[in-house]
Amino acid sequence: MSVQVDTPARSERTPAWPMLRTLAGIATLSGLLVVLVYQVTKPIIAENERILTEQAVFEVLPEATSKADFILTEQGLVRAGEGASGVTVYAGYKADGRLRGVAFPGAARGYQDLIQFLFGYDPACECIVGSKVLRSTETPGLGDKIDSDPAFLRNFEALDARLNAQGTGLAKPIELVKHGTKSEPWEIDGISGATISGKAVARALNDAAQRVLPAIRQDLAILSDGAP
Amino acid sequence: MQDESLYLIFLNAAVVNNFVLALFLGICPFLGVSAKKETAWNMGLAVIFVMLVSSTSAYGINWLLTELDLLFLRLICFIAVIASAVQLVEMFVKRYSPALFRSLGIFLPLITTNCAILGLALFQTAKEYDFIQSLVYALGAGGGFMLALMLMAGLREKLALARVPSVSQGAAMTLMLAGLLSLAFMGFAGLGGSHG
Amino acid sequence: MADLPNTTEDLTPDTFVRGLWRENPVFVMLLGMCPVLAVTNSTVNAIAMGLATTFVLVCSSLLVSLLRHWIPKQVRIASYIVIIATFVTIVDYGIQAISLELYAALGAFIQLIVVNCVILGRAEAYASKQRLHTTLVNSLGMGFGFTLALLALGTVREILGSGSILGMPLFGESFQPWVVMILPPGGFFVLGTWLLLFNWLRLRRERRVLEQAGVAANAG
Numbered sequence: 001m002s003v004q005v006d007t008p009a010r011s012e013r014t015p016a017w018p019m020l021r022t023l024a025g026i027a028t029l030s031g032l033l034v035v036l037v038y039q040v041t042k043p044i045i046a047e048n049e050r051i052l053t054e055q056a057v058f059e060v061l062p063e064a065t066s067k068a069d070f071i072l073t074e075q076g077l078v079r080a081g082e083g084a085s086g087v088t089v090y091a092g093y094k095a096d097g098r099l100r101g102v103a104f105p106g107a108a109r110g111y112q113d114l115i116q117f118l119f120g121y122d123p124a125c126e127c128i129v130g131s132k133v134l135r136s137t138e139t140p141g142l143g144d145k146i147d148s149d150p151a152f153l154r155n156f157e158a159l160d161a162r163l164n165a166q167g168t169g170l171a172k173p174i175e176l177v178k179h180g181t182k183s184e185p186w187e188i189d190g191i192s193g194a195t196i197s198g199k200a201v202a203r204a205l206n207d208a209a210q211r212v213l214p215a216i217r218q219d220l221a222i223l224s225d226g227a228p
Numbered sequence: 229m230q231d232e233s234l235y236l237i238f239l240n241a242a243v244v245n246n247f248v249l250a251l252f253l254g255i256c257p258f259l260g261v262s263a264k265k266e267t268a269w270n271m272g273l274a275v276i277f278v279m280l281v282s283s284t285s286a287y288g289i290n291w292l293l294t295e296l297d298l299l300f301l302r303l304i305c306f307i308a309v310i311a312s313a314v315q316l317v318e319m320f321v322k323r324y325s326p327a328l329f330r331s332l333g334i335f336l337p338l339i340t341t342n343c344a345i346l347g348l349a350l351f352q353t354a355k356e357y358d359f360i361q362s363l364v365y366a367l368g369a370g371g372g373f374m375l376a377l378m379l380m381a382g383l384r385e386k387l388a389l390a391r392v393p394s395v396s397q398g399a400a401m402t403l404m405l406a407g408l409l410s411l412a413f414m415g416f417a418g419l420g421g422s423h424g
Numbered sequence: 425m426a427d428l429p430n431t432t433e434d435l436t437p438d439t440f441v442r443g444l445w446r447e448n449p450v451f452v453m454l455l456g457m458c459p460v461l462a463v464t465n466s467t468v469n470a471i472a473m474g475l476a477t478t479f480v481l482v483c484s485s486l487l488v489s490l491l492r493h494w495i496p497k498q499v500r501i502a503s504y505i506v507i508i509a510t511f512v513t514i515v516d517y518g519i520q521a522i523s524l525e526l527y528a529a530l531g532a533f534i535q536l537i538v539v540n541c542v543i544l545g546r547a548e549a550y551a552s553k554q555r556l557h558t559t560l561v562n563s564l565g566m567g568f569g570f571t572l573a574l575l576a577l578g579t580v581r582e583i584l585g586s587g588s589i590l591g592m593p594l595f596g597e598s599f600q601p602w603v604v605m606i607l608p609p610g611g612f613f614v615l616g617t618w619l620l621l622f623n624w625l626r627l628r629r630e631r632r633v634l635e636q637a638g639v640a641a642n643a644g
Contacts, residue, residue: 019499026491026503030304030510037514038300044521052524109232111417113245114355135528139417139603250608252462256541259454303516303535304509311505340505341539343458350532394627399454400619407612414609 057090057103060120060130064092064100068226072212077219079226089212092120097227101129102216106208110200112137115146117204121161121213123220127185128159128174128209131201143197152191152198160185161209167217169210176202234364237357241368244419247344248376249410254344258377259402261335263388268381270328271335272374274321276367278313278339279348283366285309286349287359306349314340344373379409435558443565449542450573451622456542459533460574461611467590469529470578474571476519476534480511481543481567482560485551489559492552504547505538512538542570580614581605 057067069080072087080088090103101122107114115138120130133147146152164171172186176199182189188205190198216223232240247253254275261271289305318336322329329336339345348369352362383405392401433439449455456477463473484507488495495503516534520527527534537543546566551559582588585605587595604610 018494019496022491022495022503023499023506025494026506030506031301033510034300034304034513037517041517041521045517045524048521048524109236113240139607252458252608252611253536255457255461256455259457300513300517303513303538304506307505307509307538308502311502338541341541341544343536343539346536346539347532350535354532395624396620398619398623400616400623403612403616403619407609407616410612411604411609414607 053090056118056132056134057092057120060103060118060132061092061101061122062120062130063094065095066093066228067091067103068093068228070223070226072215076215077222079222087212089216091223091226093227099123099220099224099227102212102223103130104208104212104216105134106204108200108204108207110136110138111143111194111196112139115197115200115204117201117208119156119205119208121209121216123216123223125158126160126162128156128161128205131156131205138194138197142194145191145194146197146201149191152189155182155188158185159188159205161213162186163213163217167214169214170206174202174206174209232361234361237361237364238368238371239419241365242372242375243413243416246372246376246413246416247347247369248373249406249413251347253347254342254373257335257338257342258380258406259399260338261332262377262380262402263384265378265381265385267331267335268377269374270332272370272377274317274332274336275339275342275344275373276370278310278317278345279366279370279373280363281313281316282306282310282345282349283352283362284359285313286353287362290353302353306346310345310349311340344369376409380405383409432554433558435561439558439561440565443562443567443569444572445569447566448569448573449566450570451618453542453545455545456540456570457615458536459540460577461608461615463530463533464574464577464581464611464614465585465606466529466582467575467578468526470574471571472519472526473530473533474567474574476515476530477537477540477543477570478564478567479515480508480537480540481546481570482563483511483514484508484543485546485559485563486556488547488551489554489556495552500548500552501544504544504552508543508547509538542566576618577611577614581610585610 054067058064067090070077070089070091071080071082071084072089073084074086077089078084087105089105092100092103094100101120103118103120106117106119108117109115113136115136116134118132118134119128121127122129131153133144136144136147138144138146159174160172161174162171163169170186172184174186174188176190176195177183177187179190179192188198188202241247245251248255248258257271257275261267286306286309289309290302293299293302293305314337317339318329321332321336348366352365355365357365380402384402387401387405396404443449447453450457450460459473459477463469484504487507488504491503512535515537519530519534546563550562554562579589582590583594584602585607587593587599587601602610605614
């Protein structure tokens with residue numbers, strides 16, 4: 001009696017060509033689909049971004065009805081779209097074409113993570129006229145008061161941001177003081193219970209202002225003539 | 229932020245914005261592998277390694293795609309690299325530590341679908357970290373992941389000896405515990421944050 | 425649930441319905457939890473995420489089912505991942521085109537759909553073996569089940585944590601929102617509570633089945 005021993009059939013090894021063909025085919029198909037969708041949506045997304053930025057700019061520069069983008073380069077402000085790289089600032093103009101002010105971005109670490117702001121500056125009164133949170137992950141109900149508490153926002157209606165005599169920075173740095181102790185026009189009255197978030201606003205504003213405002217003063221003529 | 233100190237980046241990723249307990253990344257392995265401290269430790273190590281590899285690759289891919297103006301391919305490239313990195317780790321572990329390979333079982337290839345790895349690549353790109361910052365971020369994220377995993381494993385080991393109502397056994401209990409851990413970790417917010 | 429090779433199933437109402445309850449991807453299979461916890465701090469975000477995931481699930485399952493005879497076994501996972509990543513990229517740009525605010529609210533989790541275990545799992549377990557029409561119906565069911573789970577969390581967390589639903593305030597001015605509900609711990613607690621509830625229902629049903637079996641055994 002012979003014992004039948006079945007050798008287990010070796011699992012077929014797929015030759016390389018079908019594998020490569022499949023992967024290449026799928027990669028091509030995938031690439032085509034993505035490129036198609038990208039091209040179709042690119043102009044729509046750009047328009048959405050433009051509208052969103054515009055809304056934010058008009059919020060921090062009340063009375064502005066149109067805006068023009070400028071880039072802050074080493075040499076000063078140049079019109080956006082000429083290939084320069086740097087921080088973008090937005091000049092806002094009133095209906096008659098006169099310069100209402102300049103909106104510039106700022107950022108600082110808050111309680112949870114980075115907070116991004118847009119601040120509005122009026123060169124005529126040399127003061128900050130608006131503040132808006134663009135992106136934050138602060139605690140709802142506490143830290144997010146920096147964008148909703150009316151008393152806190154009142155700080156930014158005419159916050160002193162005068163430049164020093166040389167025009168190289170702020171005469172007096174903007175800082176946060178305890179709630180109810182504001183005594184100088186360049187101080188920000190804090191929110192009790194949200195100190196760290198409030199300090200983030202002050203830091204973001206101070207850092208950004210020190211960098212941007214001297215350039216604005218220097219190139220005021222370019223800005224004033226820039227109405228679209 | 230370019231001027232964030234390395235120490236802050238590490239702390240932020242590991243504790244303040246812990247990937248599991250604050251950002252909800254890597255929940256599947258968190259629930260699946262956290263039953264014993266030893267598997268948790270091994271999984272944590274594997275994840276840290278994969279994170280370092282994919283962090284480096286993500287940095288390179290992002291730079292390359294930016295140069296070639298092909299940024300819409302970024303997601304596909306990221307996930308392809310992550311899948312390959314996990315394959316590599318799998319072969320590495322199988323070769324040099326078969327016991328470890330056996331104990332991790334199915335969870336090793338599952339690191340590919342661990343949202344923490346892809347999340348790391350996406351976040352570091354969004355934050356525009358440079359190379360060293362990205363590495364530190366990856367170390368912090370991986371370390372934080374391992375920390376959360378170890379904490380949960382310690383809790384669950386103790387829990388296995390306690391009388392748990394049958395209604396809450398399994399994932400329900402683990403999630404409640406995770407909620408408490410998450411609540412505790414919220415206390416780290418503001419750590420190293422303000423400069424006065 | 426061992427799938428016998430080469431068994432393609434026929435289209436029945438169950439093909440769709442099972443994804444909603446019996447095989448709900450989140451509550452029963454415990455898959456895809458990351459987005460469930462992360463983007464359910466408001467109902468709008470939950471719905472948007474659910475729809476986006478359903479779109480990716482349906483499209484990628486359809487493509488996998490269409491190509492199932494041409495994808496060799498060794499490269500199947502890589503192929504599935506590339507297909508899924510393609511549709512996620514499409515959804516990513518789609519949402520940006522629809523609403524940038526929604527995009528900012530959902531954040532990185534749109535791109536993280538690509539590692540949602542539900543999608544890869546279904547591609548591997550179902551779409552690679554079944555025909556087009558059953559795949560379409562089943563993935564729709566799974567997608568809706570996933571969306572239901574997201575809604576279950578989103579509505580509870582928004583009502584308790586913000587006192588509103590779909591952005592519309594429900595309670596008066598004096599309502600103190602239970603803020604922790606829209607923070608990370610709240611996500612864990614609410615999902616844990618839902619699972620607790622389903623466990624309880626399941627245990628009660630099992631006990632009843634046992635009782636009835638006991639009664640039948642005594643009577644018979």
